[in-house]
């Protein structure tokens with residue numbers, strides 16, 4: 001097995017958990033960072049542990065500077081390297097509110113996690129990756145950001161979420177540009193409608209929209225659909241690709257007449 005290490009944020013459940021399982025199958029040792037209590041997601045962590053790799057769970061909040069530093073220190077103590085960062089942790093607004101009524105509190109809640117947390121975790125991990133270059137043979141670190149179809153689609157009842165994901169797309173570009181000189185690639189996946197705890201609360205709405213043909217491929221996406229593409233981006237086959245995004249959305253992005 002390889003001794004490479006992948007850190008996936010928000011991998012306690014949903015898309016992140018699917019990514020962790022797939023990267024474990026690919027042979028990466030896995031670090032899960034999530035705000036959830038370990039005992040509440042032990043079944044999901046066990047699914048990652050089923051693969052023959054080391055799995056480390058670190059309870060932590062990407063918005064907290066202390067948590068971010070703690071994650072780096074724990075990974076370095078245990079593994080001595082970080083090869084992959086998947087910035088997956090994210091939240092929807094607690095309540096969907098029209099942009100004419102939404103609150104600063106909701107704006108800050110969503111953007112603090114999805115955008116600011118992603119930016120500053122990328123910063124601390126990127127600096128650690130840079131410091132490891134030349135010290136580990138065949139070291140080709142990469143970062144994958146999970147943004148959303150909301151990076152470019154208007155949903156006026158959750159504008160703060162759309163803004164946060166558009167921001168994540170700029171985080172992709174900025175870090176791709178800045179880290180290219182070190183050979184660190186940074187790419188992005190834009191999921192469509194994916195069945196997870198985040199979306200199961202709006203299942204009926206999306207069942208109807210998908211049934212009516214909202215997406216050319218008429219089905220929900222699943223965490224595995226995203227995980228397979230993350231796996232490809234981390235395979236080494238995309239070494240001359242950076243600052244790029246891939247829609248994994250059943251064709252939602254196609255403009256149709």
Ligand SMILES: NC(=O)c1ccc[n+]([C@@H]2O[C@H](COP(=O)([O-])OP(=O)(O)OC[C@H]3O[C@@H](n4cnc5c(N)ncnc54)[C@H](O)[C@@H]3O)[C@@H](O)[C@H]2O)c1
Pocket residue numbers: 009010011012013014015016033034035036060061062063088089090091092113117146147148149150190191192193194195196197198199
């Ligand atoms: N489900 C979809 O349809 C969909 C579509 C597009 C994009 N996305 C994005 O994919 C990512 C994963 O979404 P999901 O559907 O699996 O959601 P989810 O709510 O099921 O999982 C998100 C995970 O992130 C964790 N998390 C939240 N805040 C955190 C923080 N501050 N620090 C660390 N961990 C934190 C949660 O505890 C949870 O385990 C999110 O960024 C989301 O915006 C989801």
